[in-house]
Amino acid sequence: MSSDGVAFCLDSIDLNSGTNALTQFMTKSETIPELQPEAGVFSFQFTWEEIQSLKTQLQSPYGTKENVYRNPANKDAGKLVTLNEFLEFAKEKATSGILIDIQNALYLA
Numbered sequence: 001m002s003s004d005g006v007a008f009c010l011d012s013i014d015l016n017s018g019t020n021a022l023t024q025f026m027t028k029s030e031t032i033p034e035l036q037p038e039a040g041v042f043s044f045q046f047t048w049e050e051i052q053s054l055k056t057q058l059q060s061p062y063g064t065k066e067n068v069y070r071n072p073a074n075k076d077a078g079k080l081v082t083l084n085e086f087l088e089f090a091k092e093k094a095t096s097g098i099l100i101d102i103q104n105a106l107y108l109a
Contacts, residue, residue: 006048007083014040019054
């Protein structure tokens with residue numbers, strides 16, 4: 001969730017996970033022990049417009065220790081989408097179902 005109330009799709013409240021947020025917004029990095037033990041750049045600190053300025057970064061499903069990387073030519077090819085955009089996409093593709101995982105809901109509220 002962005003600071004202006006836009007729900008969007010990302011696997012973590014920390015924008016460091018899957019984006020270039022740390023390089024772009026390093027000064028806003030902070031530690032919030034209730035959310036995670038290490039410092040992060042959290043989505044609720046930014047408007048949707050600011051979040052859209054970030055570049056996505058493909059991550060290996062095996063973690064960084066394994067040295068298995070996805071296609072580097074497409075590492076910045078994706079974009080973040082709102083929850084509404086994702087639901088419309090799923091509807092157009094006639095999917096059999098979707099799962100929405102809302103994390104840290106109490107903190108966001």
